Amino acid sequence: MLQKARKNAKDNGYTNVEFRKGDIERKIPVEDNTADLVISNCVINLTADKVACFKEICRILKNDGGRMIISDLVADREVEEDSVNPEKWCSCIDGALTKKNYLDSIRKAGFKNVKILEEKPYIGDQVDIAGEYKRRKISSLLVKAVKD
Numbered sequence: 001m002l003q004k005a006r007k008n009a010k011d012n013g014y015t016n017v018e019f020r021k022g023d024i025e026r027k028i029p030v031e032d033n034t035a036d037l038v039i040s041n042c043v044i045n046l047t048a049d050k051v052a053c054f055k056e057i058c059r060i061l062k063n064d065g066g067r068m069i070i071s072d073l074v075a076d077r078e079v080e081e082d083s084v085n086p087e088k089w090c091s092c093i094d095g096a097l098t099k100k101n102y103l104d105s106i107r108k109a110g111f112k113n114v115k116i117l118e119e120k121p122y123i124g125d126q127v128d129i130a131g132e133y134k135r136r137k138i139s140s141l142l143v144k145a146v147k148d
């Protein structure tokens with residue numbers, strides 16, 4: 001992925017981008033208090049500890065005005081740990097928290113002004129195949145939150 005991203009940037013003359021390898025749950029390879037904005041789409045849902053991810057994002061954001069805009073799936077109920085299906089976890093489905101728990105995780109990590117920018121029903125092909133959509137209501141959420 002990194003090789004491909006670097007090649008695409010080079011081929012298209014994007015000289016103001018850089019790709020770094022990191023683990024959002026443990027260590028984002030960015031210094032404390034340096035980022036103006038963090039964006040993410042359907043990554044945090046794949047992790048086991050959402051609060052740890054949001055704490056890492058909070059750590060790298062600037063204290064004055066640092067913010068994140070994050071998109072992820074949420075569900076009307078969570079899957080019990082012993083019935084997690086790895087394939088559905090990898091499709092961002094089984095790791096989905098409830099909207100309340102997702103927003104609470106953001107606040108627990110230290111964010112303020114947590115706002116939902118958009119919320120819409122999610123009907124993915126993989127979800128339909130698994131019949132999951134009949135069992136749980138899944139939505140796509142776009143959230144903005146500020147560090148200070």
Ligand SMILES: C[S@@+](CC[C@H](N)C(=O)[O-])C[C@H]1O[C@@H](n2cnc3c(N)ncnc32)[C@H](O)[C@@H]1O
Nearest residue numbers: 022023024025026040041042043044046047092
């Ligand atoms: C569903 S894809 C989304 C990719 C991209 N954001 C997009 O919208 O097309 C999930 C991505 O999350 C990355 N990912 C999963 N767990 C991660 C972790 N703990 N730390 C960093 N990245 C992770 C995967 O490598 C993958 O690129």
